[in-house]
Amino acid sequence: MKYFVGIDIGSTAIKISVADENKNLIGHKISASGSMFYKYAQEALTELLRELGIDEKEVVYTVATGYGRKLFKEADENISEITANAIGAQQAAKEYGEIKTIINIGGQDSKAISLDAEGNVVNFAMNDRCAAGTGKFLDVVAMNLEIGVDELSDYHFKSKGTPLSISSTCAVFAESEIIGLLGNGHSVEDIISGVHYSIAKRIVKLVKRVGVKENVYFDGGPALNGGLVSAIENELGHKIYVPKHPQITTSYGAAVLACDAFFSESES
Amino acid sequence: MNDEHTIETPKEKQNRHKAMEAIAVLNSLKEDFKSPIKSMDYFYDLFEKVYCRHEPLHEGKTKIGTMCIQIPSEIIYALDGVPIRLCNGFYTDDEIGSDLMPSKSCPLVKATVGLFASDNFTDKPDITFSPTTCDQKTKAGAIIGSLGHTIIDVGFPRTKESEESRHYWRESVKHFAVELSKFQGKKLTRTNLESAIKKVGYAQSLYHKLTDFRKNKIVPILGVDMFLVTNAFFFDKIDGWISAVEKLVAELEQRVIEGVNVVGKASPRIVYTGSPPIFPNYKIPLIIEESDAIIVADETCSSNRMFNDMVAVDEWNLYDMMDSISDKYLKACTCPIFTQNNDRIRRIIQLVRSYKGDGVIYQAFAGCQVYEMEQRSVLAAMEREGIPILYIESDYSPSQQGQLTTRVEAFIESLKNRKRMKK
Numbered sequence: 189m190k191y192f193v194g195i196d197i198g199s200t201a202i203k204i205s206v207a208d209e210n211k212n213l214i215g216h217k218i219s220a221s222g223s224m225f226y227k228y229a230q231e232a233l234t235e236l237l238r239e240l241g242i243d244e245k246e247v248v249y250t251v252a253t254g255y256g257r258k259l260f261k262e263a264d265e266n267i268s269e270i271t272a273n274a275i276g277a278q279q280a281a282k283e284y285g286e287i288k289t290i291i292n293i294g295g296q297d298s299k300a301i302s303l304d305a306e307g308n309v310v311n312f313a314m315n316d317r318c319a320a321g322t323g324k325f326l327d328v329v330a331m332n333l334e335i336g337v338d339e340l341s342d343y344h345f346k347s348k349g350t351p352l353s354i355s356s357t358c359a360v361f362a363e364s365e366i367i368g369l370l371g372n373g374h375s376v377e378d379i380i381s382g383v384h385y386s387i388a389k390r391i392v393k394l395v396k397r398v399g400v401k402e403n404v405y406f407d408g409g410p411a412l413n414g415g416l417v418s419a420i421e422n423e424l425g426h427k428i429y430v431p432k433h434p435q436i437t438t439s440y441g442a443a444v445l446a447c448d449a450f451f452s453e454s455e456s
Numbered sequence: 457m458n459d460e461h462t463i464e465t466p467k468e469k470q471n472r473h474k475a476m477e478a479i480a481v482l483n484s485l486k487e488d489f490k491s492p493i494k495s496m497d498y499f500y501d502l503f504e505k506v507y508c509r510h511e512p513l514h515e516g517k518t519k520i521g522t523m524c525i526q527i528p529s530e531i532i533y534a535l536d537g538v539p540i541r542l543c544n545g546f547y548t549d550d551e552i553g554s555d556l557m558p559s560k561s562c563p564l565v566k567a568t569v570g571l572f573a574s575d576n577f578t579d580k581p582d583i584t585f586s587p588t589t590c591d592q593k594t595k596a597g598a599i600i601g602s603l604g605h606t607i608i609d610v611g612f613p614r615t616k617e618s619e620e621s622r623h624y625w626r627e628s629v630k631h632f633a634v635e636l637s638k639f640q641g642k643k644l645t646r647t648n649l650e651s652a653i654k655k656v657g658y659a660q661s662l663y664h665k666l667t668d669f670r671k672n673k674i675v676p677i678l679g680v681d682m683f684l685v686t687n688a689f690f691f692d693k694i695d696g697w698i699s700a701v702e703k704l705v706a707e708l709e710q711r712v713i714e715g716v717n718v719v720g721k722a723s724p725r726i727v728y729t730g731s732p733p734i735f736p737n738y739k740i741p742l743i744i745e746e747s748d749a750i751i752v753a754d755e756t757c758s759s760n761r762m763f764n765d766m767v768a769v770d771e772w773n774l775y776d777m778m779d780s781i782s783d784k785y786l787k788a789c790t791c792p793i794f795t796q797n798n799d800r801i802r803r804i805i806q807l808v809r810s811y812k813g814d815g816v817i818y819q820a821f822a823g824c825q826v827y828e829m830e831q832r833s834v835l836a837a838m839e840r841e842g843i844p845i846l847y848i849e850s851d852y853s854p855s856q857q858g859q860l861t862t863r864v865e866a867f868i869e870s871l872k873n874r875k876r877m878k879k
Binding site: 350356369385426 | 461463464466469472475476477478479480483487508854857858
């Protein structure tokens with residue numbers, strides 16, 4: 189059996205996906221990037237293959253992507269996370285429908301990608317300023333409110349009042365705004381839904397720069413946050429599709445590309 | 457998880473956006489300052505009711521929309537209508553209006569157009585009157601009409617010194633009264649007009665009482681609160697407004713006795729002029745007062761210009777009253793649309809003198825050509841008088857907060873320095 193590996197080395201996590209010859213996802217792993225992501229990436233891959241019972245020799249092609257892709261020298265090829273994300277989304281949403289727009293919120297950036305009918309990237313936009321409105325921002329918010337990131341969604345839906353907007357999306361300044369709001373006795377629920385809407389507004393502006401075409405696919409770690417998903421849907425005015433494993437779309441795309449690359453190389 | 461929640465309709469989304477804008481400003485007013493005033497709660501609640509909960513105030517009444525300050529509310533009240541001034545401060549509506557207006561136009565006009573375009577009013581005007589003041593408002597009237605709303609132009613002259621202008625405007629006001637009288641099916645009489653003039657006049661006298669407190673060394677009310685009070689007059693029930701301001705006056709009298717100061721002793725006193733701060737666009741006034749200065753007076757059409765000058769009636773005959781009303785809205789007006797506008801400069805200087813202002817902050821909306829153009833003559837005049845002035849261009853977007861704060865803070869610090877040097 190031949191296997192294909194996609195490895196996405198991001199700012200906060202390393203995501204690895206393994207696909208078979210039919211491009212089906214057969215396993216994945218997410219681990220923290222930490223301080224030495226090259227080493228951690230190798231360890232995580234070895235571990236994943238062991239878990240799946242795959243011999244390293246059966247891995248015939250590896251594609252690396254993400255910020256740290258060039259550090260992973262064992263890869264047969266490396267591609268940008270934009271392309272990998274597009275391919276991964278197309279493949280992951282096969283049963284749902286044709287994806288025309290992708291929203292990706294990562295640890296330190298956010299992207300909007302527009303695809304044509306063939307699934308090629310026609311345009312994309314990225315946030316131009318720091319960590320404003322990214323996964324890191326949500327981490328900081330949760331930390332300030334002394335709750336877990338995975339609890340943000342529950343709090344969001346419990347909000348009864350008007351969402352309290354955070355005017356600065358700079359993670360540092362937002363921190364003092366949040367502390368101020370808490371000090372004045374505002375509810376954690378309203379603060380959280382306000383944070384989600386502030387991020388949603390920013391991301392929808394980004395999406396509008398590339399044009400909104402349905403279907404819209406949302407991935408990256410923050411897509412696990414149902415409150416944020418609902419805020420983006422409200423800002424956008426229609427439904428968005430969140431895959432089963434939103435964190436690994438890009439690495440899955442890299443694995444799919446590895447499969448294509450292998451067979452086209454062996455044909456020629 | 458995608459299917460659990462329904463998606464907001466465009467109107468629900470617009471309402472939520474506006475509620476978020478409104479609550480942020482109301483929270484700042486309530487929480488960011490020391491010694492809050494109890495009777496301000498009426499106004500905080502009023503704005504929350506209308507802009508966060510979107511509850512109508514005037515069900516069953518005929519609402520008369522006005523596009524500018526020049527439409528005499530006296531005549532509307534005399535004819536049993538409720539005046540609703542449609543000058544709009546919401547960024548949400550500004551963004552909607554941007555699709556219908558050139559990109560470099562005034563945010564206030566764009567926001568008004570946006571509100572009509574979305575047709576999402578808490579109190580929807582049954583008919584709207586548009587005085588032909590600045591180019592953008594004049595043309596906006598046409599856009600609003602093309603969207604299917606009933607809007608009637610009221611011709612307004614661009615020169616105010618000439619007798620022809622005065623005559624033209626008096627005819628315009630009569631024309632307006634005839635149109636409204638037809639619409640309402642009610643006659644304008646000596647009695648109903650007299651009592652309307654007196655009621656609006658009484659509201660103005662309350663405003664004067666409020667501003668008098670700000671001449672004191674110890675100021676008992678913030679400029680941002682004053683803006684909220686005058687802003688409420690745009691749409692509130694006049695009787696409710698009057699009794700709330702009576703209570704406010706009484707509380708401030710008490711505060712003066714007790715020596716309650718809303719700012720520090722050394723806080724610079726600012727006279728505010730230029731494009732009107734209209735709720736919730738209190739960006740610049742909030743920055744000023746959060747930077748340890750206080751707005752003691754203003755020369756803007758959302759506040760001072762609306763209340764300052766009274767209708768001066770010689771004889772209480774219908775036609776005399778009509779002429780007096782017309783003159784008040786033309787002669788006393790210091791809008792920069794006028795060719796010569798030395799009255800405005802005189803007014804600013806007079807405010808600085810009588811309210812002991814340390815400096816002037818002049819805000820122009822980016823895209824408001826007339827305020828941008830008049831900046832030159834006002835700055836030159838202030839320099840001649842030795843009055844420090846800061847000119848700021850801004851719009852409704854929340855994005856430039858940081859840069860604006862730095863500029864305002866630096867200006868306020870320079871005023872503090874000047875004060876110290878003088879001593």
